Amino acid sequence: MPLEYKHILKFLENSNNERNNSEILSLLINRIRDLCFKECQVDRIKCTLTPMCTRRYLLKLRIKNGLKMEDLPKFCYSVNKGVIERYFRGKTVIYKPFDGYLYLIDFLDIFFHGDYRKLNKYISFKNWSETYKIFNERIKNGEKFRYYKTENYILIKYEERLHIIFLNKGYVLCNANRESIQDSELIKGIFKLNATINFPEVSVKEISSKLVDLRIKVPYDIISKISIEFPKMKNEDIDNNHPDNYFWNTFPDDLIKLSDYCKMINLNIDNYGDLLLSLIIDNKKYTHTYKRIQDSLKYRDLNEIIKIVSFIYNKFYVIWI
Known part of the structure; x- marks a missing residue:
C-alpha cells in the first residue's frame, strides 16, 4: 500500500517524532x-485560469x-485582487471569488477607491468618527x-455580498460564503x-461568549386568524403570504431547516397572545441523522436563517406595527 496523507498526519501527531516532524514540514x-x-505564477496563463492550488488557498494561507x-x-x-474587483463591478469573471482574502488597503482601493487612503489611515488608527463620516x-x-x-x-454588505474587515489582522474576507464562523x-x-x-x-442578543439569541414576534392579530384545522387546498392554491397557508404548510419545514443551524429553538405564547420564536x-x-452531528457554522448558513426571519418579519409582523 502506498504512503497516504493519513499516515503522515498520524506520524505528525506523535510527539516522540519531533525531529522528524520538523524535517517533514520543511519538505512541505x-x-x-x-x-x-517557480511553477505556478511563472506561467501567467495557468496562474490566471487554472492555479495549481484550488481557489488560491495557498495565497489565503499566507x-x-x-x-x-x-x-x-x-x-x-x-x-x-483583479477577480474580486471585476466581480464587484458586475463584469465577467473566470470564477466567483467567494471567500477571497485581500489586505485591507487593497479592499478599500476596490470598494472605496476615491477615499481608500484616508479610510486606511482612519481604520488603522481607529478614528471611527471620520470612518463613519466617509461611509455615511x-x-x-x-x-x-x-x-x-x-x-x-x-461588516460591510454590498447588495447581497458580505465582506468582513478583521481589524486586528489587517485583512478582509471578501464575499463570505463557505468559510467557518469562529465566534x-x-x-x-x-x-x-x-x-x-x-x-x-x-x-439580537449575545447571551454568552458562545451563544446568540435571535427573537422574533408574530402578533396575536395574526395568530388568532390561523385556522385550528388543517386548511384543505390544492398545491397550486398555496400562498405563503396568507397566515393559514404559511403556518400550516411551510412553517414546520422552516423550523426543521432552522434546527440544522440552531443549538436550540423555543416557541412560546406570551401574556398578550403573541407567538415568540427564539433561535x-x-x-x-x-x-440530524440517528444522532445530532456537529459541524462548523458557515456564513451561507446564517443567510438561510436571515431569509426565514426576514420573511416572517415582513409578512406577519411589520404590517401590524
Whole structure:
C-alpha cells in the first residue's frame, strides 16, 4: 500500500517524532514555495485560469497567517485582487471569488477607491468618527451598502455580498460564503447588520461568549386568524403570504431547516397572545441523522436563517406595527 496523507498526519501527531516532524514540514514548506513561486505564477496563463492550488488557498494561507506582500507570489495576488474587483463591478469573471482574502488597503482601493487612503489611515488608527463620516456620505450619495462595527470587525454588505474587515489582522474576507464562523461576536454582528436592513424590531442578543439569541414576534392579530384545522387546498392554491397557508404548510419545514443551524429553538405564547420564536445560535450547525452531528457554522448558513426571519418579519409582523 502506498504512503497516504493519513499516515503522515498520524506520524505528525506523535510527539516522540519531533525531529522528524520538523524535517517533514520543511519538505512541505519547500514544496509549497516551489509550487507558488517557480511553477505556478511563472506561467501567467495557468496562474490566471487554472492555479495549481484550488481557489488560491495557498495565497489565503499566507495572508491569514500574517505574511506581508513581499512574502506572497505577487502575480497570483494581483489576479486574486483583479477577480474580486471585476466581480464587484458586475463584469465577467473566470470564477466567483467567494471567500477571497485581500489586505485591507487593497479592499478599500476596490470598494472605496476615491477615499481608500484616508479610510486606511482612519481604520488603522481607529478614528471611527471620520470612518463613519466617509461611509455615511457615500450611502447618502446612493452607494448600495450598509455597515456595522463590532469590537474586532467591520461588516460591510454590498447588495447581497458580505465582506468582513478583521481589524486586528489587517485583512478582509471578501464575499463570505463557505468559510467557518469562529465566534459569537461575528454571528451577532451579522444579525445586527441585517436587522438594520430587513428586520429592525427583531431582538439580537449575545447571551454568552458562545451563544446568540435571535427573537422574533408574530402578533396575536395574526395568530388568532390561523385556522385550528388543517386548511384543505390544492398545491397550486398555496400562498405563503396568507397566515393559514404559511403556518400550516411551510412553517414546520422552516423550523426543521432552522434546527440544522440552531443549538436550540423555543416557541412560546406570551401574556398578550403573541407567538415568540427564539433561535439560540452558536458557531456550530447540526445534522440530524440517528444522532445530532456537529459541524462548523458557515456564513451561507446564517443567510438561510436571515431569509426565514426576514420573511416572517415582513409578512406577519411589520404590517401590524
